[in-house]
Amino acid sequence: MMRSAGAGVVVGAPHAAPGVNAARLPVFVLTGPTGAGKSGWAERLAQEAPVEIVSVDSALVYRGMDIGSAKPSRDLRRRLPHHLIDICEPNDNYSAGRFVTDATAAIEAIHARGKVPLLVGGTMLYLRALMHGLAQLPVASPELRRQIDERAAREGWQSLHTELQRLDPAAAERISSADSQRIQRALEVCYMTGRPISELQRDTVSPLKGYPLQAWALAPNRGVLHQRLEDRFHSMLTAGFLDEVRSLRARGDLNAGCSSMRAVGYRQLWAHLEGEYDLTEAARRGIIATRQLAKRQLTWMRSEQSLEWLDPDISTLQASWNRDLSQKLRELGL
Numbered sequence: 001m002m003r004s005a006g007a008g009v010v011v012g013a014p015h016a017a018p019g020v021n022a023a024r025l026p027v028f029v030l031t032g033p034t035g036a037g038k039s040g041w042a043e044r045l046a047q048e049a050p051v052e053i054v055s056v057d058s059a060l061v062y063r064g065m066d067i068g069s070a071k072p073s074r075d076l077r078r079r080l081p082h083h084l085i086d087i088c089e090p091n092d093n094y095s096a097g098r099f100v101t102d103a104t105a106a107i108e109a110i111h112a113r114g115k116v117p118l119l120v121g122g123t124m125l126y127l128r129a130l131m132h133g134l135a136q137l138p139v140a141s142p143e144l145r146r147q148i149d150e151r152a153a154r155e156g157w158q159s160l161h162t163e164l165q166r167l168d169p170a171a172a173e174r175i176s177s178a179d180s181q182r183i184q185r186a187l188e189v190c191y192m193t194g195r196p197i198s199e200l201q202r203d204t205v206s207p208l209k210g211y212p213l214q215a216w217a218l219a220p221n222r223g224v225l226h227q228r229l230e231d232r233f234h235s236m237l238t239a240g241f242l243d244e245v246r247s248l249r250a251r252g253d254l255n256a257g258c259s260s261m262r263a264v265g266y267r268q269l270w271a272h273l274e275g276e277y278d279l280t281e282a283a284r285r286g287i288i289a290t291r292q293l294a295k296r297q298l299t300w301m302r303s304e305q306s307l308e309w310l311d312p313d314i315s316t317l318q319a320s321w322n323r324d325l326s327q328k329l330r331e332l333g334l
Contacts, residue, residue, distance in 0.1 A: 024332045025111050027211045028118045028325070031056070031127060031301060032218030033294035034264075035229045037312045039072060041218065042120040043080060044318065049326045050334045052081040052110045054103055056121030056130070059263045061099075062090040064248060067241045068265045070232070083110075083117075090260035091253045096129040103130055104207050116329060124300045125182075131215075131306070133204030138192045140185075148184050157183055168196035174303075176296055181262065216321075217307040219298065224313060229290045233265065233283060242279070245269040264289045 028051065032038050042053050055061070059069035063086045072082060083106040088094050103119065103126075110117040119130070152160055157180050164186055165172040171186045189197040220228070245266055248254055254261055256270050265286045272282035301307055310317055 025114075025212075025334075026116055027107060027208060027213050028116060029056075029127070029131070029213065029215035030118060030120045030218070031122050031215070031297075031307070032312075033220075033225065033297040033301075034122055034290060035225055035232055035294065036122075036218040036220050038120050038122070038218055039070070041312070041318055041321070042118055043072070043076065045118065045322050045325060046080045048322055049329050050115045051118040051325075051329075052083065052106075052113075052115050054106050054110075054117050054119045055082060055084045056099075056103070056119050056123055056126050058094065058099075058123040058126065059260070059266075060085045060121070061087050061094050062092075062260045063088070064090055065244070065260060065263070065266070067236050067239050067244045068263070068269075070236075090248060091251075091258060093259050096125045097134055099123075099126045100129050100134060100207050107211070114334060116334065122297045124297055128300070130207055131213075131304070132201075133206045135197070135200040135202075135204050137189055137197065137200060141188060141192065144188050144191060145184060148187055152180065152184075160184075160187060163187065164190075168198050170198035171196060174300065176292070178292070179296075181259075213306070215304075215307050216310050217301045217304075218312045219301075219309050220312050225294060226291055229294065230287050233287050233290060236265070237283065241265065242269055242272075246273060249273055264293050 030038055030042055045051055046053055057069065059065055060071055061084060062069075065071070071085065076082075077085065084099070084102055087102070107117045119127075121127070148160065158177050160183050161172060161175070161177040164175070164183055167190045168186055175182045175186060177183075186197045189195075189200065193200070248261070248266075249270065256262075256267070256274070261267060261270055268282045268286040268289060271277065271285075272279055277285075310321065312318065
């Protein structure tokens with residue numbers, strides 16, 4: 001059920017920040033499936049209120065991945081402060097742990113300037129780590145991962161997902177049978193510790209504990225969203241998405257297994273350039289994968305009780321959300 005903007009969730013007692021009364025400064029979160037319009041909402045609020053945008057997107061961190069990630073333009077970022085964009089190379093393995101460290105540092109710095117951080121994005125792993133904390137998990141084992149990959153090659157990832165259902169039903173429920181990276185990690189943790197990863201993840205403390213937190217999720221009509229995602233993918237191709245992937249491939253230090261190249265759209269166009277299928281098929285697969293990503297994001301968001309749901313297709317809702325938040329920040333003296 002859709003709810004209007006307004007109520008928030010207060011988590012613990014706030015941190016202090018130099019020069020401002022941090023006890024009164026909140027953290028805002030705006031999430032939603034890919035293509036829901038989060039960036040537009042955030043940018044409009046940032047034009048009207050003392051907020052700075054912190055990206056929660058696993059593709060925006062990489063330099064050179066602009067078109068396929070729908071990265072805000074450099075001109076826009078000069079006019080409106082954005083954080084955690086273009087902070088590493090695509091051959092780097094950026095992780096949820098690094099994101100939590102970078103995001104908490106950005107939040108503290110924004111509060112110190114007397115402004116409010118607006119965390120915007122739909123990378124579920126990052127949001128979960130920030131809102132609920134990261135479990136103390138074992139370091140990855142290259143040998144064990146190689147063994148899991150070899151089994152997957154013989155039996156298929158669906159078979160390994162079935163095994164995960166037996167070992168860790170809670171993790172298997174939230175991990176898609178097509179999400180090879182997360183299946184691999186969940187099984188790896190089970191094998192190494194003898195405990196389900198979902199159990200270890202429950203024993204965590206939120207990095208946001210102590211901050212007044214308000215969180216919203218944009219949820220467009222499913223049919224509208226699917227059409228929007230298809231149109232956006234074709235627009236990206238027209239804007240030079242294929243050339244962008246071709247340039248990344250030409251670097252020579254990337255391959256299809258890199259975390260950056262597993263991103264939706266990039267993965268399918270990379271396979272096209274490898275000769276696995278033609279461009280029409282790559283676009284079809286990219287659109288399907290994007291819709292599947294949106295479905296997984298919505299599934300997680302529905303399980304997150306702290307989120308308020310907003311319908312971005314209600315024409316007056318964005319303006320009222322801006323107005324309410326701007327008024328709230330004025331009441332805080334910002």
